[in-house]
Amino acid sequence: MRKTTKNNLITFGGTLILCVVLGILMQAGKLNSMTTGLMVTIGIYIIASTSLNLTVGVLGELSLGHAGFMCIGAFSSATVSTLMINGGAPNWLSFAVAIIFGAIMAAILGFLIGIPVMRLRGDYLAIVTLGFGEILKSLFNNIYITSDKNGLHFGFTNPPKNIDASTKLEILRGPKGTSAPDLTNFWVVAAVLLICLIILMTFIDSKSGRACMAVRDNYIAAQSVGINVTKFRLMAFTLSAAIAGAAGALYMHSLANMLPKKFDYNLSILILVYVVLGGLGSLRGSIIATIVLYAIPELLRGINQNIVNYRMLIYAIILICLMLWKNAPVFINMREKIKAKCKKSKTADLTSGGAEA
C-alpha cells in the first residue's frame, strides 16, 4: 500500500474510532455536560484547523483571515436555518441545508477574495488576508436582516424600518449578535468532521493537491512544467474557505447567541497556532494539536481557583515550550538522537531474532 494512503487511513481511522468511542460514552451518560460541550467545540475547531492547513501547509501561504470565512458560514447559515424552521421545515433538513449554504457562501466569497489575494505571495498575502478577515467581521457587525409577512428586510448599520410587528422575526441583529436554533450536537459535528477530512485527504492526494504542493515548493519550476499556478492556488483557497464556512455554521448553531466580534483576528490566530504546532501539511498533526491545545486551558480552569487566574499565562508558557521543542536546534538534535536509538535497537532486535531463528 502507498505510504500516503496508509497515513490517511490511520488518520481517518483514528478520528473515526475516537468519535465513536466518545459518542458511545456520551450516549451512555458517562460524560458530564461540560465535557460534551467541549467535544463539540473541539470538533468544530478541528474542522477549522484542518481546512486552514490546506492553505498554510499544502499551499504554503500564511492566511490570517480564516475566521472571516467562518463568519460568513456562521451568519449565512443562521439566516437559512431560522427562515426554514420558521417556515415549518424539519430541523434536520434546515440544519443540513444551512451548513451546505454556509459552506457555499464561504466558498463564493473565498473565490472572490482569492482572485486579488492569490496574486500576492508571502507576507503581503498574509497582511491582505488579515484585512479581509476583519472586513468580513465588520460587515456582519453591521448587517441586519429581519423578516415579516411581507418578506425579508435588510438594513445596513441600522435595523430596517416599517416592519409588521406581529410577524416580526429578527434574524441578524448586527453587533447584538444572532440567535440561531440550537441544533449542533456531537454527532453532527463528528459527521461533518469526517466528511471534511475525506474531502481534504482526497484533494491533497490527487493531481490538484500535488499541483498545490509543487507551487508551494517551487513557484517557477511549477510553471515550467505547465502548472497553471493561479488556478490551483485559487482552488485550494476556495476549498479551504468552504470548509471553514461549514465549521462556522456548526459553531453558530452551538451557541445561544453569537456575536460577530467572536470571529476576529484572535480566532484566526488561535486556529493558526493549532496548524503550525501540529505540523504544516499534516492533517493528523492539526487534529492532535487542536485537541491538546484546546483542552489545556479548559482543564486548567477545572483545577482550582488560583490556577484559573493564571491559566492563560500557563497556556502561553506551554505554547512557547512546544514551539521550542519543535524548532530549537538543541531539541531537534535530541529528538533525532532518540529516533536513531529507537531504530538501532529495533534493527538489533531483528538481527538477533534472525540469528536465533
Place this chain on the structure above:
Amino acid sequence: MSELEKNTPEVQGENTAVEQKAAETSEKSSAPMLEVRELSIQFGGLRAVDGLNLKIKKHQLYGLIGPNGAGKTTVFNMLTGVYKPTSGAIFLDGVNITGKSPVEINKSGIARTFQNIRLFKEMSVLDNVKVGMQNSTKYTTIEGILRLPRYFKEEKLMTERAIELLKVFELDGEKDALSANLPYGKQRKLEIARALATNPKLLLLDEPAAGMNPNETEELMNTIRFVRDKFDMTILLIEHDMKLVSGICEELTVLNFGQELAQGETSAVLNDPKVITAYLGD
C-alpha cells in the same frame, strides 16, 4: 505574421503516434525544430541579449556557451516565457511562441531544467515526476475528490509511466524518498526526468554538469545521449564544462556580452581564435 505561422501545416501532429511524427519530420527535415530570429531583451539600459539567431534541427544536440554573464540563462528564460523579449521572435516547430506564458510554452512543447536545481523539495521523487505529467492527465478535481474510477485508472497509468521514466535515470530505487534528500547528481537527473515527463519536443538543460566531478560528468554525457536517442529529443544545453560540450554537442553558439560571437560545428567553433580570446582574454 504570427497568424500565418500558426497556420502552417507543421503545427499538427501533437497527438499522432511517434512513428508518424518521425515520418513527417523526415519530410520536412530542413525545417528547424527551434528557430530564433533577432531575439533581444533590454533591462533598463542593459541589452542583455542582442539580436540572437538560432536554428536547431530536430534530434540535434545543440550547445549554448559563453563566459559568465554572457546572457545564456536569459536566453533560456526568454525561450521558456519567464522573460518577454523586447524584440525578435521564437518559433517552435513552425509555431510562433514569442511572448507566451511559461505554462503555455510548456504545453506547446518546451521543458527545461534549472541552473540552481529547482525540485519540489518536500515531495517524493515519484511525485516530482507525476507533477510533470499533470497536463497529460484528464481527470478533474471533482473526480479526484470523489475517487471515481477514472482517478484510479489514470493515477495508475501515471505511476507506471513515472516509474518507467525513473528507471531510465536509475532513480526508481528511491522513488519514495523526499527529493531534497537525494544526492546532488541524482537531483540533477530527477530534474531532467521531471522535464521529460511533460512530453516536450525540445529539452533545455541549464548547466547540467555544474558541480559534478569528472566521473559524474561522464555518466551525465551518456545519459543525455541516451535521452536524445530513446525519446527522440532535441536538446539545447548551456554548459561551462568544455569536456561535455566538445563530447556531445554537435553545434554550438557562443555568446559574449549578449551578442553572438561564433556559431557552427563544435570543433570549428572551439578553435575559433575569437572564442578563445573571449574565454581566456587577450
